[in-house]
Amino acid sequence: MLHRETExxxxxxxxxxRASAPRRRFTLLDGMILVAATAVGYALVHVLERxxxxxxxxxxxxxxxxxxxxxxxxxxxxxxxxxVLAAWTVALIPLRLLKPRPRSRRMAxxxxxxAGIAASMAIGFMGLVVGIMSVSMSWLIxxxxxxxxxxxxLMLPASLGLAVLVAWTTLLxxxxxxxxxxxxxxxxxxxxxxxxxxxxxxxFALLFL
Numbered sequence: 142m143l144h145r146e147t148e149x150x151x152x153x154x155x156x157x158x159r160a161s162a163p164r165r166r167f168t169l170l171d172g173m174i175l176v177a178a179t180a181v182g183y184a185l186v187h188v189l190e191r192x193x194x195x196x197x198x199x200x201x202x203x204x205x206x207x208x209x210x211x212x213x214x215x216x217x218x219x220x221x222x223x224x225v226l227a228a229w230t231v232a233l234i235p236l237r238l239l240k241p242r243p244r245s246r247r248m249a250x251x252x253x254x255x256a257g258i259a260a261s262m263a264i265g266f267m268g269l270v271v272g273i274m275s276v277s278m279s280w281l282i283x284x285x286x287x288x289x290x291x292x293x294x295l296m297l298p299a300s301l302g303l304a305v306l307v308a309w310t311t312l313l314x315x316x317x318x319x320x321x322x323x324x325x326x327x328x329x330x331x332x333x334x335x336x337x338x339x340x341x342x343x344x345f346a347l348l349f350l
Contacts (some may be wrong), residue, residue, distance in 0.1 A: 165241050167324055178232035182225030189224060193291055219339070219346050223298065226335060227264055230301075233257030233329050243321070250319035252309055253329020259308035260301045260336055267300055295346045302340025305333040 190198055198217050205214035237254045248254055271293060312318040320326060 165239065165323070165325070170239065171236060174232050174236055175229065178228040179225060182228035185224035185228065186221055189220060189294065193220075216346055219342070220294065223294065223339070226332065226339070227260075227301075230257055230260045230264065230332055230336070233325070233332065234261060237325055237329075247319065250312065250317045251321050251326050251329070252312060252318055252333065253321070253326035255308045255312060255329075256305045256333030256336070257329050259304040260333070263301045263304040267297055292347060295343050297343075298336055298339035299343045300340075302337040305336050309333065 186198060190196070198221050202214055202217045202221075205211070205217060233254065234257055237248060237251075237257070242248065243251075309318075320330070
């Protein structure tokens with residue numbers, strides 16, 4: 142009986158928290174942040190094009206479509222999606238911190254924000270590793286091999302997907318998962334699922350090199 146009363150109080154408290162949580166509609170500033178993140182993502186796509194040295198990705202995608210090289214087209218789309226998705230992932234954090242926002246304790250229970258933070262930390266760590274590797278290989282052998290660089294890029298989603306899964310598993314096991322019915326949290330959950338799926342697809346992408 143006591144256990145049922147405790148569960149009822151917890152459910153009531155959760156419902157009250159959701160009802161009293163401040164909600165923020167999509168604003169012009171939100172749109173500007175997402176547009177800026179998309180622009181940064183496409184700038185990173187051009188950096189990736191130069192590093193790989195295969196030419197313009199969009200032109201290569203059109204050629205692959207014309208030649209019915211669907212595996213190559215899928216690989217190129219995968220490479221274009223990674224930088225843009227990474228930029229949107231990082232943009233989730235300032236979007237969530239704009240007012241009105243929930244209290245810090247409530248935000249720490251939102252799977253969308255936790256996915257953004259976990260993936261952003263993984264992006265920062267992997268970026269540092271790639272930077273150190275680039276400097277080291279340039280000093281030792283005069284530059285990075287194109288295939289090695291492409292393999293590193295394709296395996297990046299596996300690390301980010303794992304980071305998201307660890308963050309979500311921690312929330313679930315600690316019974317702290319509090320999904321918010323807002324566009325920001327939903328966007329974060331969509332991005333988190335996208336990283337998990339891209340991470341699962343990364344070994345297959347390596348097969349098409």
